Amino acid sequence: MQRARGSARRPVMLAIAGDSAAGKTTLTKGLVECLGEDRMTAVCADDYHRYDRTERAGKPFTALHPDCNHIDIMEQHLQLLSMGEPILKPVYDHATGELVRPELVTPRDFVIVEGLLPLHTRLARACFDITVYLDPPEELRHSWKVQRDCDKRGYRPEQVRAELARREPESAAYIRPQRRSADIVVRFAPVADRADPPGTPLSAELLLRPTIDHPELAPVLEAVTSPAGESHRETAMHLRLHRDTDGRPVDALHVHGYVRPEESQIIKKAIWDRVDRSAGAGRHLDPAALGRYAGGTSDPLAITQLLLLYHLLDADHRQAA
Amino acid sequence: MQRARGSARRPVMLAIAGDSAAGKTTLTKGLVECLGEDRMTAVCADDYHRYDRTERAGKPFTALHPDCNHIDIMEQHLQLLSMGEPILKPVYDHATGELVRPELVTPRDFVIVEGLLPLHTRLARACFDITVYLDPPEELRHSWKVQRDCDKRGYRPEQVRAELARREPESAAYIRPQRRSADIVVRFAPVADRADPPGTPLSAELLLRPTIDHPELAPVLEAVTSPAGESHRETAMHLRLHRDTDGRPVDALHVHGYVRPEESQIIKKAIWDRVDRSAGAGRHLDPAALGRYAGGTSDPLAITQLLLLYHLLDADHRQAA
Structure with a gap:
């Protein structure tokens, strides 16, 4: 999903869409740390709520529903960011459920927009150079959401499970259809029918759609196997x-x-070489930031992030050329 | 200050600039009530504060200073409104001094933007069809500000006077220079050397700059005098x-x-006829809304508002043509 770019000053835009607790923040964090905060701006697109928690209680839909969000303003802000313009982004406080003071976001060279609905509309999709959909098995996502919402947002497990059930029709109607608009679909999951030792990271399955040019990985993988x-x-x-x-x-x-x-080192090095060849930018990156998650480090996660870095730097390089 | 307009759906934009308590809200209110809230959107451009009251306390400038405001975001929002696009406008709570939940503003056919700095930058000025600067004598404005801030914002008179003194250098540097960018400069003031009975409304002096086409008033006034x-x-x-x-x-x-x-009826009728002739829109207006202020009704204020209505409807008419 390549965007026509006019000026050399426009940032490279990456969307990471996915349902609540699908792993968007974990994926994003490693990218920001590897590229550096001075070059990359991460934006959460879930603050465009039209109603606060109290107002929402009386509505016939959950926070996932497009009608529950200022989608037109989100589109406008994505367009502005993609043109290198600052935005005054709304802020939703998850702790209190209130809409609070907005914050200034000034796009740097790279902008990651992660959220529930960044690929919902055609206009929003058109703002991105690279689009990703996070697609873990629902069972796994539910367990992640229970853990996160209880640990960080003060809910009880049964509350989170009830909320997941209430959201399911809207997840199906609005969140999951974004999968088909992604250049890359990422699925972290345990491998079926294997009894790996405890602590084995999840496997990654990356669907690489021919909507953007991926690095040629077949020869590299053949050499490994x-x-x-x-x-x-x-x-x-x-x-x-x-x-x-x-x-x-x-x-x-x-x-x-x-x-x-x-x-894994062989494929990492192969992608890394392509990053370097394409942009000469590898030396500014911090590879140690890749693959980190709450449970330790993961090679499948690191390789996923590296592939996204390749695309970010490649888009930047082609734009400068 | 006429703007090139592409699409027929763009609103007519009127700026009313002026220092704190210069009478912007009074002037605006009559226009909104006369034209109707269904056709007119009033926006206060003073909510683009970069800092809340607590943060501002440690800064070397007052709220009037452009550096104390998100001027670039204000420009962006003015551009969006002028193109008929909605904005999520920041909101500053004068009672608490806090920046709070932003509000959605959808422009109707006519947009009035009143505030301290709407004409500060070239880009902001370019968004307007008609620009007004309110220029009462400083002494009068100070008394209005003391009264308003004590009645409605809970300050004591000496606090307001101290704040006015603190703001004076920035009023001179940033607010008053906007006078020269206005198509119409409005000055409400008592007439010098007259002892009018108590309750006599203030006189209006309107400087009509040849930057927009004013209705021909000379023949009308000659007939009166x-x-x-x-x-x-x-x-x-x-x-x-x-x-x-x-x-x-x-x-x-x-x-x-x-x-x-x-x-006054003669000049009102003359302008009213021109409003009607230009736009055939006079019959949708409520003339009783004009001239109202806290102290009663004022013919000078009504005539000022009528002249602005003429310009709003004339711009709308020319745009539709």
């Missing part, structure tokens, strides 16, 4: 041509949680 | 060619507070 010829290694990391649920062709990159460091 | 030939009547309402303080030529329309209803 071929020499030894061991069948279990063949499955630790692989790229497969695949039909998506809607029948469209995609490349599916699997990086399993049990991938060995010496294997 | 000539027949009787009484010298005191000659001074109750007149139009004089005049050099402004900067040497630029202007028409100066004086409407004295002691004007008799049968005289």
